[in-house]
Amino acid sequence: MAAPQKRSEQLAETLRTLVSGSTDIQGVAVISMDGLVIAAELPSKLDQARVGAVAAGILSLSGRSVGQLQRGELQQTLIQGSDGNVIITHAGKNAAFVALTGKDVNLGMAFLETREGAQKVSEILG
Amino acid sequence: MALKGSLTDISIADLIQLNCQSGAQARLTAQRASDGAELSVYFDGGEIVHAQVGDVQGEEAVYELLLWQAGTFEVEQGIRAPTRTIDVPWSALIMEGLRRLDERQVQAPAAAPSALERALSEMAARLSFQGIAVISRDGLVLAAELPGQLDRARLGAIAAGLLSLSARSVGQLQRGELQQTVIQGTEGKIIITHAGETAALVALADTQLSLGMAFLEARETARQLAGLLGT
Numbered sequence: 001m002a003a004p005q006k007r008s009e010q011l012a013e014t015l016r017t018l019v020s021g022s023t024d025i026q027g028v029a030v031i032s033m034d035g036l037v038i039a040a041e042l043p044s045k046l047d048q049a050r051v052g053a054v055a056a057g058i059l060s061l062s063g064r065s066v067g068q069l070q071r072g073e074l075q076q077t078l079i080q081g082s083d084g085n086v087i088i089t090h091a092g093k094n095a096a097f098v099a100l101t102g103k104d105v106n107l108g109m110a111f112l113e114t115r116e117g118a119q120k121v122s123e124i125l126g
Numbered sequence: 127m128a129l130k131g132s133l134t135d136i137s138i139a140d141l142i143q144l145n146c147q148s149g150a151q152a153r154l155t156a157q158r159a160s161d162g163a164e165l166s167v168y169f170d171g172g173e174i175v176h177a178q179v180g181d182v183q184g185e186e187a188v189y190e191l192l193l194w195q196a197g198t199f200e201v202e203q204g205i206r207a208p209t210r211t212i213d214v215p216w217s218a219l220i221m222e223g224l225r226r227l228d229e230r231q232v233q234a235p236a237a238a239p240s241a242l243e244r245a246l247s248e249m250a251a252r253l254s255f256q257g258i259a260v261i262s263r264d265g266l267v268l269a270a271e272l273p274g275q276l277d278r279a280r281l282g283a284i285a286a287g288l289l290s291l292s293a294r295s296v297g298q299l300q301r302g303e304l305q306q307t308v309i310q311g312t313e314g315k316i317i318i319t320h321a322g323e324t325a326a327l328v329a330l331a332d333t334q335l336s337l338g339m340a341f342l343e344a345r346e347t348a349r350q351l352a353g354l355l356g357t
Contacts, residue, residue: 046300054295061291062309065284065316069276069330072313079292083302086295100299 008039010124015041018117024105025113026084029098030091030121031055038095038125046100055088055098062088076111087114092122129201133159138194139220145169145201146216153205159196167191168207174216176207184211185219192223228268242269245354253343256314257330260321260351261285268325276330285318285328292318306344308337317344322352 005013015028019041027042035056037048062077076089084102087110091097097118101110133156145152149172156165165187168176177187212219228240242260250258250271259270259278265286267278292307309316317329317340327348331340 050298054298057291058295061287065288066309066311068280068284069316070313071309071311071316071330074309074311076310078306078308078310079296079301079304080306080308081296081299081301081304083300086299086301100301103302 007124011039011121012041014117014120014124015039018113018120022110022113024101024110025099026102027100028117029055030125031096031098033059033094033096042100051098051100055086055096058086059088059096076114078107085110087111089114089118090122091118092125095121095125097121128203131199133194133197133199136199138191138199139224141199141201142167142174142188142216142220146172146174148172150203151206152201152203153207154199154201156191156194156199157197158194159198165191165194168205170207172216174212174219176209176211178211185214185222188212188219189223189226192220192227240269242354245269246351247271249347249350253329253347254335254339255329255331255343258347259285259328260325260355261289261328262325263289273330281328285316285326288316288318289326306341308341310337315340317341319344319348321348322355325351325355327351 011030019025019028027046029040029042029048029051030038031052032038033056035053037052040048040051042048042051058077058079063074066072066074076087079086082103084100085105085107087099089097097114099110099114099117138156141154145154146169150169152169154167163180165179166177167174174188177184177191179187179190182190246258246260246269257272257276259272259281260268261282262268265282267282270278270281272278272281288307293304296302296304305320307318314333315331317331319327321327327344329340329344
C-alpha cells in the first residue's frame with residue numbers, strides 16, 4: 001500500500017489539476033489571512049509573495065467594507081481589470097482562495113471553479 | 127464692441143470661460159437683479175487678472191460672483207485692469223467656486239438638489255439597486271440615493287478606499303486597468319464601477335438581485351453618469 005499523501009502534496013495537486021483543467025483560470029493561490037502563501041499554482045511572471053500580500057489586503061478591506069455597508073459577511077470579492085479578473089473567496093476559516101483569469105472569460109464558469117476549488121482546499125486544510 | 131445680455135441666458139461661469147478662451151483684454155460687468163449689486167471682472171491674456179464685488183477683491187470675489195443667477199451683464203473689449211489681484215488659473219477658480227457652491231447646497235438641505243442629484247434620483251427609481259451613489263476618486267460623494275440607515279460620508283470613504291486598493295491590486299497582479307470591483311456578502315453586494323475619468327458609481331444590492339442583472343445595470347448607469355459628468 002502506498003504511503004498516505006502529504007497535505008502539502010494534496011494541496012499542490014488540487015491546484016495544479018484546477019488550473020490545467022480550466023480554460024478560464026490562469027493561476028490560483030491559497031493564502032493565510034496574514035498574507036502568507038500556503039500553496040500556489042501561478043503564471044511564472046507573477047511573484048507568489050506579492051500575490052499573497054495583495055490578496056490579503058483586498059480580503060481584509062472587503063471584509064470591513066461589507067460589514068460597514070450592511071451586506072452581511074464577506075463571501076467573495078471580484079476585481080475586474082482591462083486584462084483580466086482577480087477573484088478572492090474564503091477557503092475554510094483560516095485561509096483564502098485567490099483565482100486569476102484573463103480577459104473576456106466566462107465569469108460564471110470562473111466563479112463556479114473558484115467555489116469548487118475553495119471547497120476542496122477547505123476540506124484538505126480541515 | 128460691447129456684448130450685453132441677461133445672466134438667465136448665459137451664466138457667469140460661461141462668460142468667464144468665453145473671455146478666457148478668447149485671450150483678449152476685456153472687462154465683464156454685471157448687475158444683480160435682486161439688489162442691484164455690481165461686479166466687475168477683468169481679463170487679460172486668457173486669464174482673470176482682477177475681480178471685484180462690492181468691497182471684495184481677488185479670488186474671493188470670483189467665488190462670490192459664481193453664485194449670481196439673475197441680472198444683466200456687459201462685456202467691453204480693450205479695457206485694462208486697474209490692478210492685478212488674481213494669479214490663479216481661471217479653470218482652478220471655477221472649479222473651486224463650483225465646489226463651494228456644492229458645499230453650500232450640502233449645508234443648506236432646503237436648497238434645490240443639484241442636477242446630478244436629480245438625475246441620480248430618477249435613475250435610482252428605475253434600477254433594481256437598494257442604493258446608488260456617485261463619488262469622486264478621492265471619496266467625495268457627489269450625489270447619492272441611499273437607504274436611510276446608511277451615511278453618505280461613510281459610504282464615500284469606504285468606496286474610495288476600495289477603489290484605490292483595487293486599482294493598485296489589479297496593477298500588481300498584472301490584470302490591466304481597473305474597471306470594476308464587486309464584493310459579495312451574505313446579505314448583499316457592493317459594486318463599484320468607473321464612471322468616466324474622475325468619478326465612480328457605487329451600487330448596493332440585496333441578495334435577490336442576480337449578479338448578471340446587477341452588472342448590466344451598473345454598466346449602463348455608469349455610462350449615463352459619465353455622460354452627465356462630461357468625461
